[in-house]
Amino acid sequence: MDEETRYEAVSSRDARFDGEFFFAVETTGIYCRPSCPAVTPKRKNIRFYPTAAAAQGNGFRACRRCRPDAVPGSAEWNVRADVVGRAMRMIGDGVVDREGVPGLAHRLGYSSRQVQRQLNAELGAGPVALARAQRAHTARVLLQTTALPVTEIAFAAGFGSLRQFNDTVRQIYARTPSALRTEAGTGLGAAAREARTAGVPLRLAHRGPYAAGDVFDLLAAGTVARVEEVCGEPGARTYRRTLRLPYGTAVASVDERSAGNWLDARIHLTDLRDLTTAVQRLRRLFDLDADPYAVDELLATDPRLAPDVAARPGVRSPGAADAEEFAVRVLVGEAAAGELAAAYGKALDVPCGGLTHVFPEPGALAGADVGRELRALAAALADGGVRLDAGADRDEAEQALLRLPGIGPAEAALIRMRGLGDPDVDPYATPGAHRWRPWRSYGVRRARRGRGQPQTTAPSHAPVTSRHAKSSTSTE
Structure with a gap:
């Protein structure tokens, strides 16, 4: 433009x-x-x-x-596979806050100076400034939705000192943290423990129309027991799941019904420093940064999809809250994944409805009594042989997955589409899908539904073990 x-x-x-x-x-x-x-x-x-x-x-x-x-994030960062796009996805996931610019640069395979130069040249801001803007937004959300002490909010948002926090808030919002809080009427009287019990209420903004029913249908059809659940009737459902995060764990819930351009959510965190990362993972899962106008405009040019585009604008291509977990699910199926969660996952201190466990990290599965294929995948994820983080190189990740036993082109493409949020993947070899580029992931959603096919696939694999046998339940 x-x-x-x-x-x-x-x-x-x-x-x-x-x-x-x-x-x-x-x-x-x-x-x-x-x-x-x-x-x-x-x-x-x-x-x-x-x-x-x-x-x-x-x-x-x-x-x-x-x-x-x-505002929603730019859809451009999900489309782009270059260093700037990958860097923006990782900054959103909190990498700079946790590992600094050197950690970001190492993950990208560039020097800190190269990353700084490229981001400044294209975006007008370097990684520190981009992360600082994100921290300020997190701080505002906590100030205006919880009664946590200001000092605790400062460090939860990722600031290194209270002075840095105060200076940043004043510069960006032209008000003190206390003034921001007063505007929202949250006050300072409630205890931090009560704020944590209530969780952090959020509005997850999206751009344009959002076909929430389709997303919740897909999530409901493939839940992993103990880790996620969908409750309620269509049109008023709530999706809930546990999250394994850098500093702790969380239980997040997202409502299907919305009165505006957002989805209502609530996140219960064991460590508030994980708020930014948790929000970004929910945004990827629900594909909230997509540009439905650009997607639907192109897909409407295909006579096969045009009626569906007119009837259901804003169809999304959901991602995954945890790409490593999703890769395991593709390999073993949801039922077996639920058994793995019970056997090797971390139990919640207090169960929340049907949610009792956090899905096990790859290291816990790499040495477990599971089948050869799952051990190979878990070991590759644990030692970095396969990278599925927010800024992973999608081509490299797909090729690394294909070198593992039990993962073929369809499974690798499925992990790329949902685990890595690639908007331009067709795991099903759909005839004529090349016309939908660069939005094949969205075209596939519409085409499969239009033909009355399920939005899921069930790759055929050998059993994981006699104890955790592969289920016939579909993975996608």
């Missing part, structure tokens, strides 16, 4: 571009999302930025009306 096109989007308050770019107003010192309801500024006073971090780095503070920090 050129700047004149961006200005047209701002003038028409076009929400399709929220998160794709930001605009800042030189006369007010404020930056906004394109759909901001305020009076459109004159063109000469506007500057455009590819990220919120770039606007913040140039001295602009977030608009109080449109909350530009709360």
Whole structure:
């Protein structure tokens, strides 16, 4: 998009571009999302930025009306396989907060200087600034939705000191942390323990129409016992699952019913430092950063899919909350995966409904009494022979998976599509799918439903062990 096109989007308050770019107003010192309801500024006073971090780095503070920090992420980062796209996915997953820029660069296979230069050149902000913008958003959410002490929020959001936290909040929001909290009316009187018990309520924003029913149908058809469940009637269901996170564990719930461009969610964390990572994993699972306008526009040109696009706009291609767990599920099936969770997963201190365990990490399965194929996969995941993290190189990951016993092209493609969130994969060799590029993952969803085929597949494998036999339950 050129700047004149961006200005047209701002003038028409076009929400399709929220998160794709930001605009800042030189006369007010404020930056906004394109759909901001305020009076459109004159063109000469506007500057455009590819990220919120770039606007913040140039001295602009977030608009109080449109909350530009709360927009969906750009769909571009899910599409792109280059270093910038991979870096953005990893920053969203909290890698910079946990490992610093050197850790990010090591995962990307570049030097810190190279990563800094590429991100600055394309996004107008380096990895530290991008992570800082994300930390500020996390802090605002905690300030305005919980009664946790400010000091605890500062470190939970990833800040290294209370001073750094205060300075950042003042710069980005032009208010003190206490003022942000007062606006939301959360107060300071409740105990931190009570806040943790209630969990962190969230609105997970999405762009454009969202066919929630299809996503919940898919999740309900393939739940892993003890780890996830879907409760309620269609149209008002709640998806719940446990999460294994860098600092602890969590129980997350997401509601199907929504009154706006978001899904209501709640996350119960054992360690608040995991909030950013947990949110990003839910966003990937529910495919909330997709651009349904671009996807549906292309798929509607295919006569086979056009009626379905018109009837059900906003069909998503769900990802996975834990890519390593999903790879195991593809190999063994959901029923056997539930048995593995019971045998080798970490039990919750307090069961939550049908949720009792967190799925085992690969290291726990690599030396377990399981079949050769599963041990090989678990060992490759544990030692880094197969990388399925948020910023993994998708081509390399697929090739590494294909070298493992029991994983063929269909299984590797399925893991790539859901585990790695690739929007352009067809695990089912669908005739004519090349016409749907770069959105084959979305076309496959529509095509299989349109032919009355299940949205799932059940790869045929040998039993994992006599104890954890492969189920006939479908994996996808």
